[in-house]
Amino acid sequence: MHNILPFLLAMVAAIVLLNMWAAKLKIAYPILLVMAGLLVSFVPGLPLVEVHPDLIFFIFLPPLLFEAAWSISLKEMKKWWRIIGSFAFLVVFFTAFSVAVTANHFIPGFSIALGFLLGGIVSPPDAVSTGAIMKFVKVPRSTSAILEGESLLNDASSLIIFRFALAAVGTGQFIWQDAAVSFLWMVIGGSGIGLLIAWFFVQAQKRLPTDAPSDIALTLIEPYFMYWAAEQMHCSGVLAVVSGGLMMSANRLVFLNSASRIRGFSVWESFVFILNGVVFLIIGLELPEIVEGLRSDGIRLQTAIGYGLLVTCVLVISRIISSYCAMIATLIFRPSVAPRASSNARRLLMPLLLGWTGMRGVVSLAAALAIPITLDGGTPFPHRNLILFITFIAILSTLLVQGLTLPYIIRRGRLLEGIANEESEELTRQKMKRGLKQHVYEFLKNKYENEPNGLGGMEKFLRQWEERAKATEDSWMNEKTKAIFVELLETQRQYLVELNKDPKIDEEIIRQQLYQIDLEEERLKII
Known part of the structure; x- marks a missing residue:
C-alpha cells in the first residue's frame, strides 16, 4: 500500500496539471490524459495498474452516470426524445451490428457473437470527451441536449448488447425468445428499481433533519446503491442509475436545501473530474500489458493496429450515416423541429457535426476490462487481448482525430451559423x-x-x-x-x-x- 499510494497521489496531481495545460492549449483534456498515460507506462519501475474486471463497472460507472443524469436538462430530453432515442438505441444497435459483421468477415476466428461483443464495447460515444471539446466551441442548446441525452442512454443500450453477447460467447448459443424477455426485464425492471430507490431517498432526505454534509454523503452512495440493487435483481444497473438520477434531479429543490445544493455541486464536480481523469490515464497505462498479451497470442502488432483502425472507420462511417438518416426522417415526419440553416448546403453539412462527435472513452474501456479472463470451464476467453487492443485503438484514434479536428470543422465549415430557431x-x-x-x-x-x-x-x-x-x-x-x-x-x-x-x-x-x-x-x- 505504501508503494502504490505515492503513485496514486501523483496520478491525481498529473490529472490537475494536464487539465490546466489542456485548457491553455484549448483541447479536450482526455486527449492529454490518454497520451500522458501512454508515455508514463513505458517508464521502468512504476507499479502495475490493474483493475479487477468485476469491479470496473461498480467503481466508475454509477457516479459518472448519476452526475450526468443530474446535470442534463430533462425538458430538452423530452423535446428531442425522438432523435435522442434513435441515437441511443437504434444507432447503437446499427453500429454494433456493423462492427460484428466487419469483424466476423475480416478478423480470423471472430464469430458473430464475438463481433457483437466488440460492437457493444465500442459503440457508445463518450460524453466526457464531447463535453470537454464543446467548451471551446459554442453550439446550440438543441445540439448539446441531443449529445447529452444520447450519451446518457447509449451506455445502457451498449452494455445490454455487451451482456447478451458475453452470454452467447460463454454458452455458445443465443435464444431469441429468452433474450427478448430478458431485455424487457432489464429495461423495465432497471428503470423501475431506480425510480423506486430514488423516491425512497427523496422522501427520507425530505423528512429527516439532514444537513449539508449528510446530504452530500447520501448522494454519493445513492448511485452505487441503485446500481447494486438492480444488478442483484438481474436488471440494468445503468438504467437504474439513469432513471433514479433524473428523478432526483427533477426534485432537487424539494429535498435539498440551498447549502446542500451549493456544496454538493462543488464536491461532485471534483469527484467526477478525478474519476474521469483516472480512467483516461488507465487507458494509456494499460497499453503495454495489452500489447504483451497480443504477443503471447501470436498476433503481430501491425496486424492488430490494422484491425483497430478498420473497426474505428466502421464506427465513424456508421455514425455519420445514422446522422443523415435521422435528419431525413426529421424533415419528413417532424419538419417543424428541424434546425433551420441559412442555406440548404449548410443544412446538409449539419449532420456531420453529430456524426463527427463519436469519441470513445470511459464506458468502452470499462466494458473491455470487464471481459472475464477465462470462461466458466476455465479456458481462456477467446481473443480477449485483441478486443482490448482494438478498443484502445478506437479510443485513441477517435480522441486524437475527431477530438482535435471537431472544433476546426465547426469553425471552418461554419456549420452552426444561421440557426434561426433559437434566440441568443x-x-x-x-x-x-x-x-x-x-x-x-x-x-x-x-x-x-x-x-x-x-x-x-x-x-x-x-x-x-x-x-x-x-x-x-x-x-x-x-x-x-x-x-x-x-x-x-x-x-x-x-x-x-x-x-x-x-x-x-x-x-x-x-x-x-x-x-x-x-x-x-x-x-x-x-x-
Whole structure:
C-alpha cells in the first residue's frame, strides 16, 4: 500500500496539471490524459495498474452516470426524445451490428457473437470527451441536449448488447425468445428499481433533519446503491442509475436545501473530474500489458493496429450515416423541429457535426476490462487481448482525430451559423431577469403594501431587493426583514420553476439563476 499510494497521489496531481495545460492549449483534456498515460507506462519501475474486471463497472460507472443524469436538462430530453432515442438505441444497435459483421468477415476466428461483443464495447460515444471539446466551441442548446441525452442512454443500450453477447460467447448459443424477455426485464425492471430507490431517498432526505454534509454523503452512495440493487435483481444497473438520477434531479429543490445544493455541486464536480481523469490515464497505462498479451497470442502488432483502425472507420462511417438518416426522417415526419440553416448546403453539412462527435472513452474501456479472463470451464476467453487492443485503438484514434479536428470543422465549415430557431442566450437571460424583477415587485407590493412604515429599514430593502446585498452593516437586516428576504427568495424559485415550463427557455440559464438564489440565501445566514 505504501508503494502504490505515492503513485496514486501523483496520478491525481498529473490529472490537475494536464487539465490546466489542456485548457491553455484549448483541447479536450482526455486527449492529454490518454497520451500522458501512454508515455508514463513505458517508464521502468512504476507499479502495475490493474483493475479487477468485476469491479470496473461498480467503481466508475454509477457516479459518472448519476452526475450526468443530474446535470442534463430533462425538458430538452423530452423535446428531442425522438432523435435522442434513435441515437441511443437504434444507432447503437446499427453500429454494433456493423462492427460484428466487419469483424466476423475480416478478423480470423471472430464469430458473430464475438463481433457483437466488440460492437457493444465500442459503440457508445463518450460524453466526457464531447463535453470537454464543446467548451471551446459554442453550439446550440438543441445540439448539446441531443449529445447529452444520447450519451446518457447509449451506455445502457451498449452494455445490454455487451451482456447478451458475453452470454452467447460463454454458452455458445443465443435464444431469441429468452433474450427478448430478458431485455424487457432489464429495461423495465432497471428503470423501475431506480425510480423506486430514488423516491425512497427523496422522501427520507425530505423528512429527516439532514444537513449539508449528510446530504452530500447520501448522494454519493445513492448511485452505487441503485446500481447494486438492480444488478442483484438481474436488471440494468445503468438504467437504474439513469432513471433514479433524473428523478432526483427533477426534485432537487424539494429535498435539498440551498447549502446542500451549493456544496454538493462543488464536491461532485471534483469527484467526477478525478474519476474521469483516472480512467483516461488507465487507458494509456494499460497499453503495454495489452500489447504483451497480443504477443503471447501470436498476433503481430501491425496486424492488430490494422484491425483497430478498420473497426474505428466502421464506427465513424456508421455514425455519420445514422446522422443523415435521422435528419431525413426529421424533415419528413417532424419538419417543424428541424434546425433551420441559412442555406440548404449548410443544412446538409449539419449532420456531420453529430456524426463527427463519436469519441470513445470511459464506458468502452470499462466494458473491455470487464471481459472475464477465462470462461466458466476455465479456458481462456477467446481473443480477449485483441478486443482490448482494438478498443484502445478506437479510443485513441477517435480522441486524437475527431477530438482535435471537431472544433476546426465547426469553425471552418461554419456549420452552426444561421440557426434561426433559437434566440441568443443573452436575450433569454435578459427576458428572464426582467420577468423576475416584475414578479418580485408585485409580490412585495401585494403582500407587504401596508407594512413598510412599521418595519425598520423596509424602504431601503424595497429599493435594493433586486441587487446583490452589499450592506456593510446589518442594522436594517433584522429578523423580520430577514424572514421576508428568505420568503422572497423562495417565491423567486417558484417563479423560475414555472418559467422553466416554457419550451423556449434554456433550462441551463434557469439553473444558473437558481444557483445565484441559493448563494444569496446562504449569504443571509452569516449576516
